[in-house]
Amino acid sequence: MSTGSRWPVRLRLTLAAVAMTIASGAALIAIATFSVYGLAGGYKTEEAAGAALQTVHLAKRGQLPAVVPLGKTDGMQLLNANGKVMAATPNLVGTPRMAHFTPSSTSVRKDEEVCDIPQYPGRCMDVVAFRIYQDEGDWILYAAAGQIPWYVHPELFALLVGASLTIVAMTAAGTYRTVTGALTPVRAIRRELKEITATDIGRRVPVPAARDEIKELAETINQTLDRLEASAEQQRRFTSDASHDLRSPLTAMRAQLEEALRYPDDIDWKPKTRALLDSLDRLQAIVADLLTLARLDSGVPARYERIDLGTLVGEELEGRERRVPVDRDLKAGVAITGDRLRLARLLTNLMDNAERHAASRIWVRVAQEGEAAVLEVIDDGAGIAPEQWELVFQRFTRLDAARSRDTGGTGLGLPIAREIALAHGGVLGLENSARGARFVLRIPLHPGPDGAPRPPAPSA
Secondary structure, eight states: OOOOOOSOHHHHHHHHHHHHHHHHHHHHHHHHHHHHHHHHHHHHHHHHHHHHHHHHHHHHTTOOOSBOOOTTSSEEEEEOTTSOEEEEOGGGTTOOOSOOOOOOTTOSEEEEEEEEETTEEEEEEEEEEEEEOOTTOOEEEEEEEEOOOTTSOHHHHHHHHHHHHHHHHHHHHHHHHHHHHHHHHHHHHHHHHHHOOTTOTTOOOOOOSSOSHHHHHHHHHHHHHHHHHHHHHHHHHHHHHHHHHHHHHHHHHHHHHHHHHHSGGGOOHHHHHHHHHHHHHHHHHHHHHHHHHHHHHTTOOOOEEEEEHHHHHHHHHHTSOOSSOEEEEEOTTOEEEEEHHHHHHHHHHHHHHHHHHOSSOEEEEEEEETTEEEEEEEEOSSOOOGGGTTGGGSTTOOOSSSOSGGGTOOSOHHHHHHHHHHHTTOEEEEEOOSSSOEEEEEEEBOBOTTSSBOOOOOOO
């Protein structure tokens, strides 16, 4: 299994940039060399053709010497209509005919590459043939031009290669410096993260001034650390409060049992047992709520189905023991997608809270508002100040006012209700009320066949 490259990022990026520059430089050298090669070859051939035309001019005027000037060619031969060499450059005097091709009858010039010419062993020459019209027959003039090498000229090729190597070196140095500079903030972030521990989570990584991806990375890391710190602080408070709430009934039970052991003959065991059972009930309720929160926090999958919210609420209210009168306004046909048991637990927690704080009456309402199903539970108690609306949903929250878990709750009912709402894609919060506290749950409606929220049925 591959473990990835062990080379530093800056080295890998530098090598990649160098490789790309070398490839680009080689391609440019090749293109430039072959372009110049073609131009130089054509230029040299045209130079040979120009020298040949001067010889043609002398031949037409009858001033052609037996030995013609070499000019800018590698050699020339003039043949009469019978193929006899009539004139040649000094290096070809007395040599046989260099080529056998001729221009067509309708043309005066033809160029060909001829190899293995006896006068030029082991070489290929670009030969230009001119037709010279004479009364006794057409003469042929051959002018040879040696082919240039593929690199055209050593100095030119060396210049191109040297320039490319210089660009490669500059690219390598520039890339290494740029990447090193870009990664400097990353190293600082890494050092800071390495020093941050669970006991020192309040520290933050440095944020570079440049507006780039590394700054976004640092900001994201700091935001993550903020959430981790808030979560750790919440967990610490939760653990502390849970320990306190679990210790309270245990302490009460221990005190009662120690008293019973100390004065066994003076104890009325029936009320003592009832008091112990009350403490056990409170302890069991706290543990059950803690387990419920643990399951919600761990994302245990729920059993979702289509539910008529009004019907569900009506059935749950019918099964409750009424300690306070409840007025209902439950619209039928308000369908949602949810877990029946968890939604029942949400309603139970809201009703328990309302019953503990209601003065004389509770109102429960189910309706549709827009594309959401709405459940309201309202009591006529002392109410909650707006600045404390979010506090009541924090675990083991203690309020200074009369609405406190000391009136019988575990301090976890409302947080559990909110977690259930969030798990269903809904929201649970407090809203304005003329009197008492008004808890409002909003959950998306169950989609219809076309994917749109299904409209509710008419009220019964």
